[in-house]
Amino acid sequence: MYHGLLLLLFIILDPYLNSQYAIQFVTGAQGDSKYLKVVTTCKHFAGYDLEDYVDGETRHSFNAKITPQDFEETYYPAFKACVEEANVASIMCSYNEVNGVPSCADGQINNKLARDTWGFDGFIASDCGAIDDIQNKHHYTNNTDDTVAAALKGGCDLNCGSYYQSHAQSAFLNGTITIGEINLALTRLFTARMKLGMFDPPELQPYNAISPDVVNSLEHQALALNAARESIVLLQNNNDVLPLNFEKHSTIAVVGPHAMATDVMQGNYNGVAPYLISPVEGFENLGIDSVLTASGCDVNCEVTDGFQDAFDIAVKADAVIAVLGLDQSHESEGHDREDLFLPNLQDKFVQDLKNTLKAAGTNAPLIVVVMSGSSVDLTVTKKHADAILWAGYPGQSGGQAIAEIIYGKVNPSGRLPVTFYPGSYIDLVAFRHMSMREYPGRTYKFYNDTPDFSFGDGLSYTTFYLEWSKPVNMSGVRSVSYPTVVYNVTVTNTGKMPGAISVLAYISYNNSGAPKKKLFGFEKVFLNPLQSVSVTFPADSKAFSTVDKSGKRSVNPGDYHVTIGDQLIHKISLI
Incomplete structure (x- = not known):
């Protein structure tokens, strides 16, 4: 039944x-025909946050204790969007328990929430062996009959x-299970097959015309390269040491455990x-x-022999x-990191x-490129590096993208999707705890x-100026019943180099328990020097809403601050 299944991991x-x-x-993968191109699966539902911790706690037995507030505010929204806005065809329930109930047997989240409240009409598949x-592992049931019943009645249609x-x-x-329950699961599963066109003449399914030639096509190679270019993040650039100059920096040393990285750049899956x-190879191909x-050492770097x-x-x-950086021996499915260093x-x-370099009296700048799929402590690196780039795992053309950015053939425009904490x-933070607010707080929001x-950090080789495109009512008094404000902002490239900027819009509410700020x-946008463009940010009731301890989302009276980029701030009062 996994025909055409595409797995989606939130990162x-x-x-x-x-x-x-x-x-x-999801919408891109499933297509825009009456037929599905593939069945996409949003996973892992819900509260999947631990793989294999140091003292033997694993994803197979972990009980994720999550408050209604954290569920509504943090753990549910992406799944809700999968269903309500993307019409995802499948959800995968996770290995772990949620507040004492194994996810694949949890009818509250699978049936009442996903299906009855959000309107999910696809099938739910278990993670493999769940x-x-x-x-x-959870000892939630005592025999196989009751286990099948718990999962099937709990909404899990398909067992991996x-x-x-x-x-x-x-x-x-x-x-312990009825023919009606079996038929309900089969109906969901065969409906997905029908949406894939598996029972119709092949010529009626437009996606059957996609040939294997599209794999590794020139268009897709270019897409992979551009994805790497746009995702690499310039985190530090002391004294504008980057970009390097082809004439001034004609001899370079590329060192470190990932200097010759290939497979590691793909991550896993x-x-x-x-x-x-x-x-x-990226630097060599660039014509340096x-x-x-x-290398100096391998990625584990346990000895100094090669330094x-x-x-x-x-x-x-x-x-x-x-x-x-890291590799899949440090972070991968089934394996948790033990520290952030x-x-x-x-x-x-x-x-x-x-x-x-200092002892040799050389003025050669030190540029550090970090490959990882998660947060790393860069406290030491910040002190010693002239520039730092985070490349994530940049894929098949990663080396080319890194070289192009360092030499200014491409202007960096990536932003951090996570916060990099000190070690x-x-x-x-207790690893097993799922609270977002527990001191010192999780994510940039808390x-x-x-x-x-921090989340959203990222530098450019050019400069940008933001200003209001249209006058904003600076008194900013609105009703909690209709708080929507549309912010129109003009972005201008005021530097000498073409470049892209991700303009981020945040809202903050000065109330106990509310996030410090949240992205809305x-x-x-890509701009040539002196070019301007207008962008629009509607802040609706959801943007102004906060979630209380019971999990209720509402818009409350009080003072709010809307920040566009790092330059524009608007205060608005809701009454």
Whole structure:
């Protein structure tokens, strides 16, 4: 039944941005015909937050204790958007329990919330082996008949694995499930097949005309490259050391454990790439006169034996690029990180590398490129690097995109989708706790200390100026029953280089328990020097709403501040 199934993983730590990501992903993948191009699956529903923790706690037995407030405010919105705005065809229930009930047996969230409240009309599939977990990991049931019944009645139509296949017949014969419940699940599953056109003449399904030639087409290769270019984030650029100059920086040293990275750039859940351009290859292909390379250490960086090889070439270079970070041995499905630091001696490698350059009397700038799929402590790196870029896992053309940005062929425009905390954060936050507000707070919305870098950070090689396109009622008094305000903003590239900017719109409400601020809109625009464009941000009742402890969302009277970019602020009072 997984014919045409596409899995969707949420990777962004903001519920609004998560929701927009989900809507675009699902609608783009499922297509705009009366037929589905594929069945997309929003996962993992719900509260999936732990893989395999240090003391043996795993996703198969974890009980996610989540308040109604956190559910409504943080954990539900992206799934709700999947259903209500993207009309997703499938949801995957997760391994974990939610407040004592295994997700795949939780009729409250699967049936009453997703189906009855949101209007979900697709099928729900379990994660692989999750039905077995109901009995043997969560001990929620005592036998196979009751386990099948708990899952089927709880809304799980399809078991990834063999549990239903092995035990559903017995459960039916023993009367724990009914023919009506079986038929309901089958109806949902076969409806999805019908929407895929599997029972119609092939020529009627327009997506059957898509040939394998589109895979690795030139258009898709260009898309992969552009995705890498636009997602790389410039986090630090002291004294505008970047972009490098082809003549001034004609000899470079590319060092660090990911200097020759290829497979790691794909993350996981990836297909077979037609090619993989490493950072070193990216610089070589860009036409740099001399590209010297030595790794210094592998990604685990447990010994310093290779450091000197990297230092020896660094002192010969006009610029040094250190490519560091994590890989799938540190973060992947079934494996949780134990801390936020770069692995082992990577921080020491950066520090010693900078000290070596200073001791040699060279003016070569040190540029650090970080590959990771999650937050890393960059406290040490910030002290020693002249510039820092976060590349995530940039895919098959990652090395080309990194080189183009460092040499200014491409102007960086990415923004951080997560907050980078200091390493001490892990000692203050209980890993198993799901609360967003528990000190010191989770995500930019609730974190009460100073991060290394925050959600939304990202620099450019050019400058932008924002101003109101239309006059704003600065008195800003409106009714809580109709608070909607439309903000029109003119964005101008005031620098000398073409570039893109993601204009982020936040709203804050000075009330106890409310988020420090929350994203309610964003728009990315590309502008040539001195070019201007107008962008619009409607702030509706949902943007002004807050969620109380009972999980009720409402618009309350009081003073609100709307911030557009980092330049425009509007105060509005609701009465």
